[in-house]
Amino acid sequence: MPLTLSVNGEPQLLEPSPDPACLSTVIPALGHNPALVVVELNGVIIPKSRWPTEPVAEGDTLEIVTIVGGGSYS
Template identity: 40%
Template structure:
């Protein structure tokens, strides 16, 4: 299936947000995720299944602001 992550088209197997972040080497506790223009609560990372066409923005928090993952 195809999704967009931080503006880049990506092909992946069906995964949850949590599984996807881990597959990217990202600690889910250290990022904020926007799914289809809505901030996703961290409590939903493990249960939210990505779907074809979804758009994600993954943001790391760094000293003095935030940066895209």
């Protein structure tokens, strides 16, 4: 069964939906490296420790911010 989400303001369809549909399975299914992102689910930042038990449902809104390493200042 497909799962339709809003991801960073854009509709996303996951087909098939990860099973179980929780943050720890949905984030990689969307092509993100879980070690490099911070996730807000329906307006709430979810700590990574809760990802395996945090359900993601049809119509949920995800904001995914990727952590980017930078250079040094001279």
